[in-house]
Amino acid sequence: MEPLVHRLGYVALNVSDLEGAVEDAQLIAGASLVELTADRALLTSNARHAELIMHRADHSSLRAIGLETLDPAHVDEVARRAREAGLRIVSETPSLPVIEKSVTVAFPEGHVIEVHTPMPRDRPRRYAGPGIHPRYLDHANLTAADPAASAQLMMQVLGLKLSERTEGWELAWMRAGDGRHHTLGMAKSADGGGLHHYSWEFADFADFKRLGDVLDAQDRTLVWGPGRHGAGDNIFAYYVDAAGFLVENTAEMEIIADPHFQPRIVDPGENLSNFKVVNRWGQLPSREWMGHFNACAVLG
Ligand SMILES: [Fe+2]
Known part of the structure; x- marks a missing residue:
C-alpha cells in the first residue's frame, strides 16, 4: 500500500523570541514571512502557504510536525489507526484555517504529528529578500x-x-x-x-x-x-x-x-x-x- 502521507507539511516550533527567530529565518535561510501576529509567525520558501511555523512561548521546543496527505480519506485512516494503537487524538480541527481536514496525534515520546490535506499553494513561487531562498x-x-x-x-x-x-x-x-x-x-x-x-x-x-x-x-x-x-x-x-x-x-x-x-x-x-x-x-x-x-x- 502507498504511504498514507505524501511529504512533509510543516515544522511548528515554540520560540521565546518570536521576532528574533523570524528575523533569523529570513536572514539566513531566506524564508519568506507570510503572516506575523502577536503569538505566531508563518514562513514559507515557495508557493505553499506555510512551511515553518513559529509560536511565541516560554522556551524553544518542538510543537508539532505536519505531514501532508493527498487524500482526505487518509486522514480518517490515520485517526482510525491511532485510536486502534491507543494513541491520544489531540485534535481533529486543523491547526491553520487554510487546512481543510486533519487529525493531530500524540505519540508516546511526546511527538505531536498533524496529518493534513495539502497546504494551499497560494503564495508567490519566488520572492525578493535576503538569505539563501531554499526550495x-x-x-x-x-x-x-x-x-x-x-x-x-x-x-x-x-x-x-x-x-x-x-x-x-x-x-x-x-x-x-x-x-x-x-x-x-x-x-x-x-x-x-x-x-x-x-x-x-x-x-x-x-x-x-x-x-x-x-x-x-x-x-x-x-x-x-x-x-x-x-x-x-x-x-x-x-x-x-x-x-x-x-x-x-x-x-x-x-x-x-x-x-x-x-x-x-x-x-x-x-x-x-x-x-x-x-x-x-x-x-x-x-x-x-x-x-x-x-x-x-x-x-x-
Ligand atoms: Fe537530516
Missing part, C-alpha cells in the same frame, strides 16, 4: 529514548516506509509517498523524545557556499559540513538558528520509487565513525551536532 522544507529528524518503538509506531499509524536503519535502530530513516529517502528520521537520545534537526532543501551546491558566507558575515559558523551523508546520499550543512534549533540544509537526496524496496541495514560505527554511512566526504560530526537536542513541547 522547500523537506524533512525532520526526531529523537527518542526508544527509537525502534517510536519509528515502528509511526510507520504503523502514518503508513511511512522504512528506507534505512542502523543494526540496533539507533538511527532510522522513513519515507513518505514522494519517495524521498527520509521525510522523518529517528535517532536514539538519552534526552528522550524531541527534535534533532529540521531541514531545508537547497537548489544548488553554490547555495552551501553562500550559507557559510552569510553565517560568517554574522560571526557565526556551520556546526557540521558541507558533506554527503551515506544514508540518503544527500549533501548537507548544519547551523544552529537564533532560537537554538539545529537546521540542516540539504540537496540531492536519494529518491526511492520501488514499492518493493528492501530497507538497508547499516553499521554507523562507534560514535558515528563509519564514513560511508555518516559522511562519505570524511569529516565526522562535531560534538555540538552529536549532542544537539530540543525537547517536545508539553501538551496542555
Whole structure:
C-alpha cells in the first residue's frame, strides 16, 4: 500500500523570541514571512502557504510536525489507526484555517504529528529578500529514548516506509509517498523524545557556499559540513538558528520509487565513525551536532 502521507507539511516550533527567530529565518535561510501576529509567525520558501511555523512561548521546543496527505480519506485512516494503537487524538480541527481536514496525534515520546490535506499553494513561487531562498522544507529528524518503538509506531499509524536503519535502530530513516529517502528520521537520545534537526532543501551546491558566507558575515559558523551523508546520499550543512534549533540544509537526496524496496541495514560505527554511512566526504560530526537536542513541547 502507498504511504498514507505524501511529504512533509510543516515544522511548528515554540520560540521565546518570536521576532528574533523570524528575523533569523529570513536572514539566513531566506524564508519568506507570510503572516506575523502577536503569538505566531508563518514562513514559507515557495508557493505553499506555510512551511515553518513559529509560536511565541516560554522556551524553544518542538510543537508539532505536519505531514501532508493527498487524500482526505487518509486522514480518517490515520485517526482510525491511532485510536486502534491507543494513541491520544489531540485534535481533529486543523491547526491553520487554510487546512481543510486533519487529525493531530500524540505519540508516546511526546511527538505531536498533524496529518493534513495539502497546504494551499497560494503564495508567490519566488520572492525578493535576503538569505539563501531554499526550495522547500523537506524533512525532520526526531529523537527518542526508544527509537525502534517510536519509528515502528509511526510507520504503523502514518503508513511511512522504512528506507534505512542502523543494526540496533539507533538511527532510522522513513519515507513518505514522494519517495524521498527520509521525510522523518529517528535517532536514539538519552534526552528522550524531541527534535534533532529540521531541514531545508537547497537548489544548488553554490547555495552551501553562500550559507557559510552569510553565517560568517554574522560571526557565526556551520556546526557540521558541507558533506554527503551515506544514508540518503544527500549533501548537507548544519547551523544552529537564533532560537537554538539545529537546521540542516540539504540537496540531492536519494529518491526511492520501488514499492518493493528492501530497507538497508547499516553499521554507523562507534560514535558515528563509519564514513560511508555518516559522511562519505570524511569529516565526522562535531560534538555540538552529536549532542544537539530540543525537547517536545508539553501538551496542555
Ligand atoms: Fe537530516
